[in-house]
Amino acid sequence: MQKSYTTSIPIGRWSLITLTLFWFMLLILVPVGGLIQKLLASPVGEILHGLGSRTAVNAFLLTAKVTGMTILVNTIMGVLMARVLVKQQFRGKLLIEGFIDLPFAISPVVAGFMIVILFGPYGWLGGWLEGMGIKVVYSLPGITLATIFVTLPFVAKEVIPVYRQFGMKGEEAALVMGASQWQTFWWITLPSIKWGVIYGVTLALARSLGEFGAVLVVSGNIINQTQTATLYIHQQFTDFDYSGAYAASLVIAAVAFTILIAIQTITNRHRET
């Protein structure tokens, strides 16, 4: 029986493997390879010049700032939301649980547009804030807000199941053993939901680095001021400055690749313990 099983299957099995590999190459390896090849074909000085330009540096700096703030806010809020959704019973809880995925479903452009409606100079809140001297849209707060919005679900979504499985029981045990809420959270809850948080943060990080649509609508794309890395690439591309675009793209791709490797390592280690 065993033998016939291994001998009769190979054709189907190999063709499936081949198909998967082909698909992977077509969609991922070939484009990445193309990018690298294009980059290598460009003169080195031109690339370095492109990357070192004030515009590029400013764009990358802005992206770093926005990403940093987004991660900070989303990590704290994500854990908090997960905690509330797991532990508390209240009206509308199901609604929130259902709508937490909304930022995934909505097109980033639409999300950006919503922020402009709300916070733009003629928006409901924007006008009022502008009166107090706070500019949201076409400046850093708006870009950050848009990025936070599109990455909102990552941390909460990853933390909720882990919290349910490990956090709750551990919290009860700690409580009975005499730990305060604060001690329980830092010593028991956080360590037991750690991998969920890290995984969620990593995904949010990758996403906020590459966010384009929402930011495009909200930022106004002012060079050196509100132009993020992805917007810079787009700009270079439309200006036919291909080598600059390639270089910046490769930087973004490299960061994403590093993050991917990190996720892989994390999940593998998580599985071991």
Added chain:
Amino acid sequence: MSIILENLRKQFGNTLVVNNVSLDIQDGELFVLLGASGSGKSTILRMIAGLLAPDSGSVKIDGVDVTHVDARKRNVGMVFQNYSLFGHLRVFENVEFGLQVRGLPKAQRRNRSKELLEAVGLTGLGHRYPSQLSGGQQQRVAVARALAYNPKVLLMDEPFGALDVKIRGTLRQNLQEIQRRLKVTTILVTHDQEEAFELADRIGVIERGQLIETGPPDVLYHHPKTEIVATFIGGGNILVGREDEAHIRLGEVLLPIPEQAPIHAHGSPVRVLFRPETVVTSREKFANNSGIYPLGQGRVLKRIFNGPVQRMVLEMQALAGVRPLKPAPQYGQPQTQIEVVETTTGLNHGVEINEVLWVGVRDYHILEPSGIKFLVYTDTPAENPPAQALALQLGQVTKGFVTLFSIVTREEELADRQSQIDHIQQVWQDRIPQIAAQVERGTLTDQLLLKIQSGNYDILVLDRQFTGIDNQHEMTPLLQYMLEQTLLPVLTVSKPSARVSHMLICTAAGEPGKSDVQVGGRLAMRTHSKVTVFSVLRPESDQAEKERVGDYLQRACRSLTGLGIDCDTLLGSGQPMEELFNEADKPAYDLIVMGAPLPQAPQRTHWPEVAFRIIRELEKPVLLVPMMVK
């Protein structure tokens, strides 16, 4: 440190999970809460730990009311069902956690964790992570962790539940040793009776949120008070006999009622428990002085060899017609069966299937008389019709069982009726713990008949409008049909009545079963009512007849007085129908009990005419007791 629970109560949504539980646990005691899953035992534990707030009632630990004290300030040790160990901490860190949050210096913590790990037999494993330990080892870490900070009490939620059977035994002994040594008051929750027997100083049996009985394992096993405990703990035979002159009648068999047995009314049902290991079988008839109570002969139906013992199921000819509660009779099974467990070294190790053996018992135990089981039909639960109101009132006063039963004709009415009836059940659950509610679809007669036959009820409570007696065209009113078909006493109710305090039992001397007096007496005993036993002499009766009837009434009254009922007799003279009616009409009586001789015996009484007239015209509750006439 003692633990005292007072009227603890917890409701989740519509379900009463813990129903007025009161419990007193002594210092150093190992108390086991035994119950099926979902019986509410874990909820009780969580309320003691402070992880759940009771709806009402109080928890006292070491004399201090901690009902509103935060879990972390109760100083309680708890072993959770799946241990809830901290997976990211090493074993010794798990054990030290309780000390760490109490601010104990590191060196002392280290010493204490070493000491405890040694006590539970895990020396040298402190640096492992919980996931690197076996299930049994994890359980011991959980115990060590819970004991580390010298808690006042130790709570354990199914601590052996996740382990395989082989290591449970060793761990049980291990746990018992530690508990005895530290003398820490412990409550352990389990569904495993073997575990409960082995560990407990005392066991509390819990069912549907109610604490049924508490006591040491051997007392609960040999002398349970209730059927629930008798059937939940250990295997057993429970037969329902009848009280008969200080004896229990089980078919053709008579067993003496032991002196310390609970008092049963004359002729009332008696539930006899005998454990399979107290049953003796023999190929020869038992000698009179053998100390064995013979049960007659039985045919071997099943024999299972089990090493040291063999189990047999016997079909008992002499117990024909006796209702067994356990082993539960299968549908259509004509003969009463009993279970036997014998050592295989005895003489009968060669018994064969279908062999007929003499059967006896070495010992038996009589359960306390159960509460009266009322079945009440109601079609408008929300309006609380008179029958429903009276049944609920009686159920509460008699601490009995009430089953609310409703029937709808159309499918679409089902949900609405169900919610109405569930609501009543919920509202009354506090006052009548044994309340049940059910809705069926179909016709009144069919469904009611099915319901009566499927359960063992004592009294059917029916509103007058459903008795059919007001309908002149009906040949056999529903009331009469039910009495004839089910032989179940029926209590008819015409209008809301305040309470039952004085019953008139109308009886006819020499009537067959005396069951009117018995059923009435049982109700009177439980409602603490006064009883007047009444009979009518025809004008033409002679002196002898008069004496005979007077004597009969006196005897009836004596048996009621024996049950602690305030009883007097009354002998009327005249036309029975008129006299009965006139007496029943007196305002002193608030419930009338009448016999209903079946099949109809027109030459003796004018039932059902008298009964129907009383029901129709007096608007008092009337209890009709069917009596078989030979």
